[in-house]
Amino acid sequence: MTAVTEARHTAKSPPGRGRPRRGARRGAWFLVLPALLPILVLSVGPLLHGVLLAFTDAQSGRTEPTRWIGGLNFTDLARDTLFWESFRIGLVWAVGVTVPQFLLALGLALLLNQDLRLRWLARALAIVPWAMPEVVVGIMWRLVYNPDAGILNETLRDLGLGDGRDWLSGLGTALPAVIVVGVWAGMPQTTVALLAGLQNTPRELHEAAALDGAGAWRRFRTVTWPALRPVALAITALNFIWNVNAFALVYVLTNGGPGGRTRLPMLFAYEEAFRYGQFGYAAAMGCVMVAVISVLLALFLAGRLKGGDGA
Amino acid sequence: MRTRTSARVGQYAALLAYLLFLALPLLWLLSTAFKPPRELGSLHPAWIPEDPTLANFRQAFEEQPLLRAALNSLLAAAGAAVVAVLVATPMAYVMARHRTRLARAATGWVVVSQAFPFVLVIIPLFLVLKNLRLIDSLPGLVLVYVVWALPFALWMLAGYVRAVPTELEEAAAVDGAGRLRTLVSVTGPLLAPGIVATALFAFVTAWNEFFFALVLLKTPEKQTLPVILTHFLGAEGVADLGPLAAAAFLATLPSLVVFALIQRRITGGLLTGAVKS
Numbered sequence: 001m002t003a004v005t006e007a008r009h010t011a012k013s014p015p016g017r018g019r020p021r022r023g024a025r026r027g028a029w030f031l032v033l034p035a036l037l038p039i040l041v042l043s044v045g046p047l048l049h050g051v052l053l054a055f056t057d058a059q060s061g062r063t064e065p066t067r068w069i070g071g072l073n074f075t076d077l078a079r080d081t082l083f084w085e086s087f088r089i090g091l092v093w094a095v096g097v098t099v100p101q102f103l104l105a106l107g108l109a110l111l112l113n114q115d116l117r118l119r120w121l122a123r124a125l126a127i128v129p130w131a132m133p134e135v136v137v138g139i140m141w142r143l144v145y146n147p148d149a150g151i152l153n154e155t156l157r158d159l160g161l162g163d164g165r166d167w168l169s170g171l172g173t174a175l176p177a178v179i180v181v182g183v184w185a186g187m188p189q190t191t192v193a194l195l196a197g198l199q200n201t202p203r204e205l206h207e208a209a210a211l212d213g214a215g216a217w218r219r220f221r222t223v224t225w226p227a228l229r230p231v232a233l234a235i236t237a238l239n240f241i242w243n244v245n246a247f248a249l250v251y252v253l254t255n256g257g258p259g260g261r262t263r264l265p266m267l268f269a270y271e272e273a274f275r276y277g278q279f280g281y282a283a284a285m286g287c288v289m290v291a292v293i294s295v296l297l298a299l300f301l302a303g304r305l306k307g308g309d310g311a
Numbered sequence: 312m313r314t315r316t317s318a319r320v321g322q323y324a325a326l327l328a329y330l331l332f333l334a335l336p337l338l339w340l341l342s343t344a345f346k347p348p349r350e351l352g353s354l355h356p357a358w359i360p361e362d363p364t365l366a367n368f369r370q371a372f373e374e375q376p377l378l379r380a381a382l383n384s385l386l387a388a389a390g391a392a393v394v395a396v397l398v399a400t401p402m403a404y405v406m407a408r409h410r411t412r413l414a415r416a417a418t419g420w421v422v423v424s425q426a427f428p429f430v431l432v433i434i435p436l437f438l439v440l441k442n443l444r445l446i447d448s449l450p451g452l453v454l455v456y457v458v459w460a461l462p463f464a465l466w467m468l469a470g471y472v473r474a475v476p477t478e479l480e481e482a483a484a485v486d487g488a489g490r491l492r493t494l495v496s497v498t499g500p501l502l503a504p505g506i507v508a509t510a511l512f513a514f515v516t517a518w519n520e521f522f523f524a525l526v527l528l529k530t531p532e533k534q535t536l537p538v539i540l541t542h543f544l545g546a547e548g549v550a551d552l553g554p555l556a557a558a559a560f561l562a563t564l565p566s567l568v569v570f571a572l573i574q575r576r577i578t579g580g581l582l583t584g585a586v587k588s
Contacts, residue, residue, distance in 0.1 A: 030401075031401035031402060031404060031405050032401065032402045032405050032413060032417070034397070034398035034401060034402070035398040035399050035401070035402035035461060035465070036402065036417075038398065038454070038457060038458050038461070039420070039458060039461060041439075042436065042439070042454060042455065042457075042458040043424060043432070043458045043461075044420075045435070045439075046432045046433075046434075046435035046436045046439065047427060047431060047432055047435075049435035049438075049439075050431040050432060050434055050435045051431070053434060053435060058434075107325070108325075108329055111322055111325055111326060111329075112326075114322060116322060116323065116326060118323075118326060118330070119326075121330060122326060122329060122330055122333075125330065125333045125334055126333065127567070127570055127571055127574050128333070128337060128567065129333065130570065130574075131515060131519075131563070131566045131567045131569075131570035131571075132519070132563050132566070132567070133518070133519035133521070133536070133537050133540075133562060133563065133566065134519065134521060134537075135519075135521050135537040135540050135541060135559075135562075136537075136540065136559045136560075136562055136563050139340075139540065139543075139544075139555060139556070139559045140336050140337070140339070140340040140556075140559060141336060142544075143339055143340060143343050143552060143555075143556060144335075144336050144339050146552070148354060149343075149351055149352070149353070149356050149552060150339075150356070151335070151339045151356060151358070154355060154356050184332065184333075184336065188333070192574075238425060241425055241426050242425075244428070245427075245428050245429060247429070247521070247522050248521035248522060248537070251521075251525075251541075252541060252544070265428075266428065266429070266430060269428070269430040270430060270522075270526075273430060273433075273434055274526055279434050279438075282430055282434060283430075283431060283434055283435075285430065286428045286430045286431025286432075286434075287431065289428040289430075289431070290426070290427070290428060290431060293426050293428075294426070297426070
């Protein structure tokens with residue numbers, strides 16, 4: 001996010017702004033320390049420690065000392081078909097949530113940027129999923145999906161669309177059902193961010209383009225999208241990362257079931273660490289996740305940046 | 312003219328679909344919370360309870376220590392919000408005003424920290440807190456929440472600092488005010504709304520947080536609301552739907568109120584952070 005917009009800032013800011021004054025550096029340390037210390041001790045430290053743990057046989061509640069076992073956890077992990085299955089599910093989930101979420105949110109943001117009645121209601125309602133605890137979102141959708149007392153099956157019956165089913169327990173339906181909830185939970189936030197980005201686009205540009213006879217699609221491609229790109233890029237990357245790291249929603253909805261069909265990597269690692277006490281092994285999973293996220297994001301950002309230069 | 316009308320119709324249809332998608336699950340939660348057991352067991356559930364009752368709310372409080380959990384959540388969230396803002400404000404100031412290597416590293420960290428899988432951090436954190444005897448304690452959870460809230464707090468606050476014109480600070484310096492004096496009496500008051508918004512945002516994130524609370528808190532009397540809520544689900548997913556819905560509804564209210572107050576400021580803060588940092 002920052003890297004992308006860094007250049008713009010330096011290019012645009014008036015000269016002399018933000019230039020360090022004399023003595024500022026010495027004062028800066030004093031101001032930075034209160035935040036830096038907890039970050040180092042409780043964030044950077046644990047992260048590095050976590051990477052080290054991945055190379056040990058650390059277990060919870062064991063009395064013998066922890067031993068360094070090199071890459072053994074990783075070779076075990078490479079052979080762990082359950083892990084790769086959860087990995088695959090995690091990717092399907094993350095893409096399955098992020099992409100529809102972005103497309104729907106983009107459409108909605110464009111819609112809500114129009115002069116429509118009831119627009120205020122859509123904006124007001126959008127706050128709710130955003131502010132709701134994920135646990136509550138999960139509980140709420142369990143009530144909706146409930147095979148007997150849920151409203152989804154009742155509605156389907158009323159519409160004559162079959163007898164309904166147990167969505168969250170069906171082998172084929174569980175993952176799609178969970179993905180729908182993921183989209184529901186994150187879409188408002190994405191919409192609001194994109195809407196804010198849209199409102200930063202100068203209106204005159206649109207009017208000028210319209211006067212030149214550009215159609216809606218052309219105006220979108222030449223005026224709206226270039227202005228929206230930084231925000232869209234940032235929110236999509238963040239959404240993707242958040243989705244890869246998702247836990248609470250699916251923990252509440254299915255706890256990984258049925259038969260592991262919705263066992264996201266985080267659920268798998270959580271069980272490995274805090275149910276079976278395999279700290280080292282779970283840390284190795286964390287490392288693999290970091291590596292994959294980094295590579296995917298790098299590819300994504302590189303591709304998007306290149307695409308943008310050509311436009 | 313005809314194309315215009317049909318475009319309008321399409322727009323309103325899309326808007327309506329969005330509103331229904333957003334609102335229906337919420338309405339269903341509400342409806343379930345107020346239904347007596349007889350209607351909950353019905354094979355043809357209805358949107359509006361025929362015989363609305365508050366019994367589910369009473370039962371929810373009887374089944375689980377909801378008040379205690381709400382108090383725990385309140386303490387953890389308020390503690391995290393206050394501490395996070397106290398330590399983040401000075402650093403955000405430095406990040407916004409001085410483009411030093413440190414400030415740049417801090418900004419980079421804000422972005423990178425979003426990408427951690429929590430599991431990689433939580434295991435060592437669990438071990439550290441265990442050594443400090445802070446496992447299963449609210450102060451331990453507050454510490455974790457502070458660090459967890461810091462990236463966004465720094466991001467938002469730095470955006471607010473940038474919105475304060477440097478000219479004002481320079482003017483104060485010319486008038487002979489010292490550096491600290493300038494910060495406290497000139498910049499501080501201008502930042503106050505931003506600081507409040509950031510604190511409330513940290514409050515909501517901590518109030519809603521589940522994963523760290525699940526791992527770090529074991530005694531039921533110490534657990535926060537989201538963790539206690541999952542106890543309603545019971546083993547094998549068999550749940551008492553009425554009290555579950557009632558408790559879930561209550562747990563949402565505080566963050567909803569807080570969020571409604573600050574929503575505009577958050578979008579503003581995030582956006583200035585994103586575009587200007």
